[in-house]
Amino acid sequence: MLEMIDHHSDRAVYQQVADVVREQIASGELAAGAALPAFKTLALRYGVGIDVVKDAVVVLRNEGLLEVSRGRRARVRSVRAVEVIAAPPHARVSVRMPTPAERRELKIGEGIPVLIVRSDRAETIYAGDRSEVLLQGGP
Amino acid sequence: MLEMIDHHSDRAVYQQVADVVREQIASGELAAGAALPAFKTLALRYGVGIDVVKDAVVVLRNEGLLEVSRGRRARVRSVRAVEVIAAPPHARVSVRMPTPAERRELKIGEGIPVLIVRSDRAETIYAGDRSEVLLQGGP
């Protein structure tokens, strides 16, 4: 396993660790809901410090791939049921990361952006992992 | 200034530092394009370690509020010109964080999500800080 990490590469070691885990998620080797090995285990496996593993996990959490909470293993984020939002003609849809207040109110996890739908008067914000916008058109 | 950080609060110190800077950005005290003080300066100002400042900056970078690069001060991200994307009726719009490959190809900064527009056949991905989607109106 140690061959997978090159300490002399231009790419940072913690990014290399993130790359390996990201690929394992993409390939299905780590399925949705699966727990990662403990940080300490990963650190030993790849021959790096705990901090490096922690930094790699932060990267993947901020990509929306992992759910991390204290006291339990990091888990591959499950795909959530998506609610389809109907938007009227002339509505505009944009995206950004939520503020901490929005994350609390909408119960949005780390690494999940929000969808913002603006019509003539109203502006509504949706959790990006549970919503998608359907553009209604026609007469 | 030290009164702003409570080392005995339930809220983590690095989150408190992030809160202070976030509020300075929101209030305009730190304008778009403005450089933050050096990490070392902030650490002294708030009576915390360098790592705490670094962690706070990572939080704000991942919220899309700061641009950070080696050798130069962190800067408040400037609002970018937005290109309006016309989408046909029945197109669906969703959002997520980009993969590293997408970040490279579309030149997307840290903390910036992508907009995904799917019509019957095509799926197109746009940088979330430079694009918004407009539904073309009816007849």
Place this chain on the structure above:
DNA sequence: AGAGATTTGTACGTATGTATG
């Protein structure tokens, strides 16, 4: 153009706190 100072990035070490199982 070049040298040196500044600043952030990365990596490792250590310790303590707190939630989970």
Place this chain on the structure above:
DNA sequence: TCATACATACGTACAAATCTC
């Protein structure tokens, strides 16, 4: 109760990019 596991926070050191003179 107890062990496990992650979060936080202090420290140190060096590398690499940028800026200043």
